[in-house]
Amino acid sequence: MLRKILNNKIRLALFLLLVGLLVLIRAFEDQLFYDPFLDFFKNDFTNLPLPVYDSLLLFGGLLFRYGLNSIISLGIIYVLFKEIEMVKFASILYIVFFLILIIIFFAILFINVEHHYLTLFYVRRFLIQPIFVLLFVPGFFYQKQN
Known part of the structure; x- marks a missing residue:
């Protein structure tokens, strides 16, 4: 009984630590990642031109941030379910979703149609x-x- 309670406390502590890491990533996003769109989307962006950006640095920043969030999220899934098969499946989904989203993101940027700013935002x-x-x-x- 004591071991089960201790295991649950450890799992809870790990879960809270991982969620805390996600919060820290968000809190220090300005310092950690290259993303000129952070300030752009904080303002009324509907009538503004797109900010100047370096495509390669932007891709690297997005990949780095997505990767960090994904690894921490996979840790959360493992802590909650203790099933490596779920983590493997979620890993594949994260990779597939990243590829789809990054292609859509840069396609919208290269098309540069002002009416798609909201799509770019999401x-x-x-x-x-x-x-x-x-x-x-x-x-x-x-x-x-089930």
Whole structure:
């Protein structure tokens, strides 16, 4: 009984640590990542031109941030479910979603149509925020229940 309580405390502590890491990534996003769109989307961007950006640095910054969020999110999935198969499946999904989203993101940038700023905003949001873990955890929980 004591071991089960201790294991749950350790799992809870690991879960809180991983969530705290996600919060730290968000808190220090200005210092950690190259993203000229951070300030652009904080303002009324509907009438502004796109900021000047370096495509290679932007790709690297997005890849780095998405990778960090994904690794921490995979840790959360493992801590919650203790099933390596779920982590493997989620890893594949993270890779596939990154490829799809990054292609869409840069396609919108290169087309540079002002009417697609909102689409660019939401695609970028999926790339820089750990939104997928919020979708995967309930989905995996439901799958495990059935």
